[in-house]
Amino acid sequence: MDCTRCGACCAFYRVDFHRLDGDDVPGGFVPVAWTLPLNASLLRMRGTDAFPPRCVALFGDLGQSVSCAIYAKRPGPCRELEAGSPACLKARRRYGVSEPPTG
């Protein structure tokens, strides 16, 4: 599946990850400017708990052409969600993104 023609998961799931992965910590890499503190141990990608959700790092038109502004530095949950997985297909169904992508 071509994620650059989709983006559904970035507008469906909350994206939380450990503060130690933030770039304000030695060894961290996720730009904290794109996040909000959730509690003492977690950060959340801004926008992923909005209604409707949409990560602030997602650019473009969902289901057509998208990109992640921090792709090389995206947090663990984004790396772990596999294209074609049940979680992927659930998000795609929510937005009516066809399988496989068209266009």
Ligand code: SF4
């Ligand atoms: S929902 Fe699936 S195909 Fe779409 S961007 Fe996410 S992982 Fe890629």
Ligand code: SF4
């Ligand atoms: S950081 Fe990038 S890959 Fe992760 S939810 Fe946001 S736009 Fe999607």
